[in-house]
Amino acid sequence: DRMARILDALGAAGIEASDIATNAFDIRYERPSDKPQAKGKYWINNMLRVTIRDLEKIDEVLDSVTEAGANQVCGIEFSLDDMQDVAAQARRAAVAQALTKAKALASACDNQLGKVLRISEMTNHGAGMLRSQKMDAGSAYISPGELLFSTQVQVIYALE
Numbered sequence: 001d002r003m004a005r006i007l008d009a010l011g012a013a014g015i016e017a018s019d020i021a022t023n024a025f026d027i028r029y030e031r032p033s034d035k036p037q038a039k040g041k042y043w044i045n046n047m048l049r050v051t052i053r054d055l056e057k058i059d060e061v062l063d064s065v066t067e068a069g070a071n072q073v074c075g076i077e078f079s080l081d082d083m084q085d086v087a088a089q090a091r092r093a094a095v096a097q098a099l100t101k102a103k104a105l106a107s108a109c110d111n112q113l114g115k116v117l118r119i120s121e122m123t124n125h126g127a128g129m130l131r132s133q134k135m136d137a138g139s140a141y142i143s144p145g146e147l148l149f150s151t152q153v154q155v156i157y158a159l160e
Contacts (some may be wrong), residue, residue: 002069003046008051009068013061019051047072053081058142078144090151091121098155106159114158122152 024047031040039044045100052061080086099113105111 005068006048006065006070010048010061010063012136013053013057013059013064015050015052017061019053021049023047023049055144062142075084076142076146083149086149087151090149091153094121094151094153095155102155102157104159109159112160114160116155117158119154120154122154123141 007020011017024045026043026045028043028045029040030043032038050061052058066073103113
Protein backbone atom coordinates (compact mmCIF):
# COMPACT_ATOMS: atom_id res chain seq x y z
CA ASP A 1 0.00 0.00 0.00
CA ARG A 2 2.78 2.39 0.92
CA MET A 3 4.64 1.85 -2.35
CA ALA A 4 1.41 2.36 -4.31
CA ARG A 5 0.92 5.70 -2.51
CA ILE A 6 4.52 6.69 -3.27
CA LEU A 7 4.13 5.80 -6.96
CA ASP A 8 0.88 7.78 -7.09
CA ALA A 9 2.61 10.76 -5.46
CA LEU A 10 5.43 10.60 -8.02
CA GLY A 11 2.90 10.52 -10.86
CA ALA A 12 0.99 13.45 -9.36
CA ALA A 13 4.27 15.39 -9.18
CA GLY A 14 4.70 14.92 -12.93
CA ILE A 15 7.34 12.18 -12.85
CA GLU A 16 7.00 9.95 -15.92
CA ALA A 17 6.75 6.18 -15.37
CA SER A 18 9.87 5.75 -17.52
CA ASP A 19 11.79 7.84 -14.94
CA ILE A 20 10.91 5.45 -12.10
CA ALA A 21 12.72 2.11 -11.71
CA THR A 22 13.10 -0.42 -8.91
CA ASN A 23 16.65 -0.09 -7.65
CA ALA A 24 16.58 -2.69 -4.86
CA PHE A 25 14.01 -5.08 -3.43
CA ASP A 26 14.70 -7.25 -0.38
CA ILE A 27 12.51 -9.36 1.89
CA ARG A 28 13.89 -10.47 5.24
CA TYR A 29 12.24 -12.61 7.91
CA GLU A 30 13.19 -12.09 11.55
CA ARG A 31 12.08 -14.20 14.49
CA PRO A 32 12.70 -12.94 18.03
CA SER A 33 15.80 -14.77 19.33
CA ASP A 34 14.48 -14.87 22.90
CA LYS A 35 11.14 -16.46 21.84
CA PRO A 36 11.79 -19.22 19.29
CA GLN A 37 8.09 -20.18 19.15
CA ALA A 38 6.89 -16.63 18.50
CA LYS A 39 5.88 -15.42 15.08
CA GLY A 40 8.50 -13.40 13.30
CA LYS A 41 8.22 -10.28 11.19
CA TYR A 42 8.88 -9.67 7.55
CA TRP A 43 10.92 -6.62 6.63
CA ILE A 44 10.61 -5.37 3.09
CA ASN A 45 13.02 -2.90 1.54
CA ASN A 46 11.75 -1.51 -1.77
CA MET A 47 13.99 1.21 -3.22
CA LEU A 48 13.24 3.23 -6.35
CA ARG A 49 15.55 5.18 -8.60
CA VAL A 50 13.67 8.32 -9.60
CA THR A 51 14.83 10.80 -12.22
CA ILE A 52 13.61 14.35 -11.61
CA ARG A 53 14.19 16.28 -14.82
CA ASP A 54 12.92 19.63 -13.54
CA LEU A 55 15.13 20.79 -10.66
CA GLU A 56 12.40 23.22 -9.58
CA LYS A 57 10.31 20.17 -8.56
CA ILE A 58 12.81 18.63 -6.13
CA ASP A 59 11.10 20.01 -3.01
CA GLU A 60 7.65 19.07 -4.28
CA VAL A 61 8.71 15.51 -5.08
CA LEU A 62 10.49 14.99 -1.74
CA ASP A 63 7.53 16.40 0.20
CA SER A 64 5.00 14.29 -1.67
CA VAL A 65 6.88 10.97 -1.38
CA THR A 66 7.63 11.42 2.33
CA GLU A 67 3.99 12.33 2.96
CA ALA A 68 3.05 9.17 1.04
CA GLY A 69 5.24 7.08 3.36
CA ALA A 70 8.79 7.03 1.98
CA ASN A 71 11.15 6.73 4.94
CA GLN A 72 14.52 6.87 3.14
CA VAL A 73 15.92 9.15 0.49
CA CYS A 74 19.51 8.41 -0.41
CA GLY A 75 22.04 8.44 -3.21
CA ILE A 76 21.05 11.74 -4.78
CA GLU A 77 23.17 12.51 -7.82
CA PHE A 78 23.07 15.06 -10.60
CA SER A 79 23.85 14.38 -14.24
CA LEU A 80 23.08 15.50 -17.76
CA ASP A 81 20.76 13.66 -20.14
CA ASP A 82 23.10 14.08 -23.10
CA MET A 83 26.83 14.10 -22.46
CA GLN A 84 27.88 14.15 -26.14
CA ASP A 85 28.28 17.93 -26.48
CA VAL A 86 30.02 18.22 -23.12
CA ALA A 87 32.34 15.31 -23.94
CA ALA A 88 33.19 16.91 -27.31
CA GLN A 89 34.01 20.20 -25.55
CA ALA A 90 36.22 18.41 -23.03
CA ARG A 91 37.95 16.46 -25.79
CA ARG A 92 38.74 19.62 -27.79
CA ALA A 93 40.11 21.34 -24.67
CA ALA A 94 42.24 18.31 -23.75
CA VAL A 95 43.72 18.06 -27.27
CA ALA A 96 44.48 21.80 -27.31
CA GLN A 97 46.18 21.53 -23.93
CA ALA A 98 48.20 18.50 -25.09
CA LEU A 99 49.35 20.39 -28.19
CA THR A 100 50.42 23.43 -26.15
CA LYS A 101 52.34 21.26 -23.70
CA ALA A 102 53.97 19.21 -26.48
CA LYS A 103 55.11 22.37 -28.28
CA ALA A 104 56.66 23.69 -25.05
CA LEU A 105 58.45 20.39 -24.39
CA ALA A 106 59.75 20.16 -27.97
CA SER A 107 60.95 23.75 -27.84
CA ALA A 108 62.76 23.12 -24.54
CA CYS A 109 64.73 20.39 -26.34
CA ASP A 110 65.42 22.64 -29.40
CA ASN A 111 63.11 20.52 -31.56
CA GLN A 112 60.04 21.20 -33.67
CA LEU A 113 56.83 19.30 -33.24
CA GLY A 114 56.11 16.85 -36.05
CA LYS A 115 52.94 15.01 -37.03
CA VAL A 116 50.72 13.12 -34.60
CA LEU A 117 51.76 9.47 -34.43
CA ARG A 118 49.16 8.23 -31.98
CA ILE A 119 46.24 9.61 -29.97
CA SER A 120 44.04 7.99 -27.34
CA GLU A 121 41.41 9.15 -24.86
CA MET A 122 40.73 8.19 -21.26
CA THR A 123 37.34 9.53 -20.21
CA ASN A 124 36.02 9.98 -16.67
CA HIS A 125 32.49 8.69 -17.30
CA GLY A 126 31.19 9.36 -13.81
CA ALA A 127 31.32 13.15 -13.92
CA GLY A 128 29.43 16.05 -15.38
CA MET A 129 30.62 19.20 -17.18
CA LEU A 130 33.78 20.48 -18.84
CA ARG A 131 33.94 23.74 -16.95
CA SER A 132 32.33 24.64 -13.68
CA GLN A 133 28.83 25.76 -14.47
CA LYS A 134 26.45 26.77 -11.70
CA MET A 135 23.04 25.15 -11.95
CA ASP A 136 20.24 27.69 -11.81
CA ALA A 137 17.64 25.78 -9.84
CA GLY A 138 17.87 25.37 -6.12
CA SER A 139 15.92 23.70 -3.38
CA ALA A 140 15.26 24.11 0.30
CA TYR A 141 16.53 20.54 0.74
CA ILE A 142 18.99 19.88 -2.04
CA SER A 143 21.81 22.04 -3.43
CA PRO A 144 22.69 20.96 -6.97
CA GLY A 145 26.07 22.73 -6.92
CA GLU A 146 28.25 22.19 -9.97
CA LEU A 147 29.07 19.25 -12.20
CA LEU A 148 32.53 18.60 -13.53
CA PHE A 149 33.37 16.55 -16.61
CA SER A 150 36.93 15.69 -17.49
CA THR A 151 38.73 13.70 -20.11
CA GLN A 152 42.38 12.95 -20.72
CA VAL A 153 44.12 12.47 -24.02
CA GLN A 154 47.48 11.00 -24.76
CA VAL A 155 49.01 12.38 -27.94
CA ILE A 156 52.33 11.11 -29.25
CA TYR A 157 54.05 13.45 -31.71
CA ALA A 158 57.06 12.95 -33.92
CA LEU A 159 59.93 15.37 -33.33
CA GLU A 160 61.73 17.16 -36.16
